[in-house]
Amino acid sequence: MEGSREPEVSELSSAEEALLDDGVASLATTSADSWASVEQRAWWQHINLRKIALFLVSLYLFVLAIALMKDGARGLAPLVRVLFSVNSPANALGFGWLSAYLIMSGSPIAAASLTFFDAGVIDKLGAFAMINGSRLGASFIVLFIGFLYVLRGRNRATSLSMGLLSLTVTALTHVPAFLLGLWLLSRGTLDAIQMRSGALLTSATDVTIEPVAQLVTGLLPLWAVFLVGLGLSMASFSLFDRCLPQATLKESQVGWMSRLVYRPWVMFLLGCLITTISMSVSISLSILVPLSARGFVRRENVIPYIMGANIMTFVDTLLAAVLLKNPEAFTVVLVVMVSVAFICLLVLALAYNRFQHGVLAFVERVTAKSRNLAIFMVGIFLAPILLMLV
């Protein structure tokens, strides 16, 4: 469940609208008020039954969605193979990338790629490439929202900085990680590491999911079953976002916390940790915001944080692989995570300073002139189309 799901977009938009309407409205202030009220209650009073129920519903919908997409994936084989000609890793990369643009979300596309692989529509390398593509597409969404603000007359640099940073860091780490992952997969280096769903999980899904899945499969054509599954996965991510606790930090409450943000390794691990819990890059980023309040984040902290978040955002795809009961699918997701993690760690250990300066300079250059921005926007739309045509 990564940062660019549709529900997250709407959440971001509402936060933005609040900031637009209230002037200097501060997320931190809100969090401080709620924090103060939370402190006065006993621990059991913190338990929010509504959120627990939402979590269970979102989990059920996610598992059902995977089951439906698995059943329906075969129905889309002609579409994927013939119409979109997804026959190579490059095609699959472009396909995943464009699909994430289309539904404004990456996680459902990553899950879909596994169901295509499970149904034999695409091969292992194709699934791997499509997952990578979904992440590249997902990181575009914050930029897209920023672009809408620019069209509404807001400052170009401040509206687009975060989106550009997210997209640039993702592209710069995922492209080399993609090549590394292809090599790892072709050599079968991580094939030995596989995970199957346990007997308890299997029997639980057989009882709760299979009857519903069979009912839907009996009523609808396979391609429609897949689309229903895709829709349900998006709905489940939306519900999951709503049941997350309002985790916020405030500089004045945790003075030393603001200094954590200058340490790239600490921010990288924090990005990993928070995204493992939230399973969303943009929710992770929104937790950072109150550290410097007023909707700002520090240049120093955001890049390693995005790196960490980009790795752990695949946790839900890993869960999807387990639910598919396909050990090879699990290996594919693991290779994505390992290869992205390896590249990020390499950058952090050896060239972080240059990387940081390079990325920030690039973002500044893109936002400096309308022409540069136009070239960049055309480029990120053309790149996946060209990959699909290869």
Place this chain on the structure above:
Amino acid sequence: MKILLTTHGAPHDEVALAFGAHIARGANEPATVLCVVERASDRPQAGAALKRACELLRGAEVHTKIRMGQACREIINEAEQGKYDLVIVGERPDPNLLVRFLSGSDTIRVVEHAPCPVIVAKRKTGPIVRILVCDSGAQGRLAELGPIVPERPEAVPSLLARFTAQLADLLHGEEEVTVLHVMSQISAAPGVKDKQLRAEAKELIEEHSPEGELLERDVHVLEQPGVHVWPKIRHGLVIDEILAEAQAGRYDLVVIGAHRGAGWQRILLDDIAHKILVQMDRPVLVVR
């Protein structure tokens, strides 16, 4: 102000002594020059180094001292036992690469462990006229600060408060002081009010933004007859902008706060002061 200078007769010590002479001459107490030797047989060299130090500090009242042991540890011990207000050291590279890699140079260790403010003198040896004070505001909690009380700087728990409370003698009424705050923030999401992310110091002060309030308080705390104080905002990466401003403004002294704690904080919290000390090409005063 009680000042401790150190020497071992090395070229970097001469830079520190020449720079420190300007401060020592204006101090109301004698300065102490310390030479640390590892063995008793090194005492003659220490004597020569101290003699040279006295020449460089001509015009100031000077006491000399020799201690035996490890240089960094003895400087810190002397600073603690002598209750000095300021230690001035040269940029003393440790000849052992492994030690430098693991724990930094002797100078860095003195800065980290000294009980008082430390000036690391480098390259420049002239008088202090232009001062750059870099205030992150992290030392104080702006929301908790009361009204500005220039007569009670301790009421403002910031870098500036410590600077003025501990080192008022550094200012003789002829200095030009720039108070710098670096805004390294960018908008966290599209649509966030962005005017302040591009604003200059004057605009931020007029808007009463947190950064503006910080600068306004700093200016009030530092203002005294003859001392000209300017607030300044730069936008970008903190270390880059401080280094750039120091060079562009041709400052004689850069003042920063010491952040680093002990234990887990040493590992988890970044030490911007350390990075600035290493990269800065002019004298740096680390206030604690």
